[in-house]
Amino acid sequence: MINSTLSTPYPSTTMNLNRTRVIAANVFREVIRDRALYLLVFFATVMVVAVALLPEVAASAEEQMILDVGLAAIGVLGLAVAAFVGTGLVNREIEKRTVYAMIAKPVSRSEFIVGKxxxxxxxLAVLVLAMTAIYIGILTAKQIPVSIASVLLSALFQILELALVAAVALLFGVLTSSLLATMLTIAIYCVGHLSRDLLSIGALTDNxxxxxxxxxxxxxxxxxxxxxxxxxxxYGMEMLPPPAELLSHAGYGLLYTLLLLTLTVGIFSRRQF
Incomplete structure (x- = not known):
């Protein structure tokens, strides 16, 4: 079976969930061990500094700015992990030729990509939830009012967003070098947040x-x-979209992620090693 997979131009893309989970667990342990603690310490430091300094420079809106800074920091740090780590998960193994050992085992390429x-x-989920817990804890300690339910819901959607960005990073990691893939991933992230504005600009033009x-x-x-x-x-739960709209947005994120992974598996399956 392995020999036939390596000798054909279109290797098997069938998946075994147990093997996929093993690959996922290895990635999780490796990344958590290497980077997680530093990111959490850095985030906590950012929050403590923001709480200490912002009242001095924005006396009339310090609570609003502290809330914004904390949520923005969670997003930026999550993006950094998704982009820098995600693009290297496959690309690094290709460059170091360790991918040969993986595809020589009874592991399909779809299991390899999806497991990663x-x-x-x-x-990303653990980091976002941990940073959110630190965020809520510091706000509570400083007696800054915050809707915990809306923050937790925002964290859930942040995880969905970063899962999509991670799929983008894997796609570019299969296609090009790690540096270029990282730049493209960050560009897609930025443009993805401005896509509606671009559409509005296009609607206003006569061209x-x-x-x-x-x-x-x-x-x-x-x-x-x-x-x-x-x-x-x-601003709290009263500002959230209706439940049906939230489910629609969540479904959109999951479907887009699935499409990106399918495309990545298709491209990776056609690469010859």
């Missing part, structure tokens, strides 16, 4: 070609604003 994504997503380009970009690129509930977390 599951492991990284688990890391039909530009309008069509912005529509195509909006359809192709992920609309990450659907998964961004940071403002709602700051």
């Amino acid at each position: 994504h599951w492991g990284l997503t688990a890391v 039909a070609e530009l309008h069509q380009i912005t529509e195509v970009l909006f359809l192709l690129l992920p609309d990450l604003s659907r998964l961004n509930l940071k403002n709602q977390a700051v």
Whole structure:
């Protein structure tokens, strides 16, 4: 079976969940052991500094700014892990040729890619939840009012967003070098948060070609604003969209992630090692 997989141009993409979970667990242990503690310490430091300094420079809106800084820091640190780690998960193994050992085992390439994504997503989920707990703890200690329910819901959607970004990172990691893949992933993240603005700009212009380009970009690129509930977390549950809309946004994120993983598996399956 292994020999036939390596000799054909289209290796098997069938999945075994047990093998996929093993790959995910290895990724999780490796990344958590190497980076998690430093990120949590850094985030806690950012929050403590923000709580100490912002009242001095923004006396009339310090609570609002502390809330915003904390949520923004969670997003930025999560993006850094998804982009820098995600692009290297596959690319590093290709460059070091350790991928040969993986595909020589009874592991399909779909298991390899999906396992990497599951492991990284688990890391991102743990980091986001841990930083959210630190965030809520510091706000509570400083007696800054915050809607815990809306913050937790925002954290859940942050995990969905970062899972999508991790899938983007894996896709580019299969296609190009780690540095370029990281840059492209961050670019997609930024454009994904501006895609609706680009569509609005295109609708305002008289240039039909530009309008069509912005529509195509909006359809192709992920609309990450659907998964961004940071403002709602700051202002409370009453600002959240209706439950049906939230479910629609969550479904969008999951479906887009699935499509990206399917594309990544298809490309990776056609690479010859």
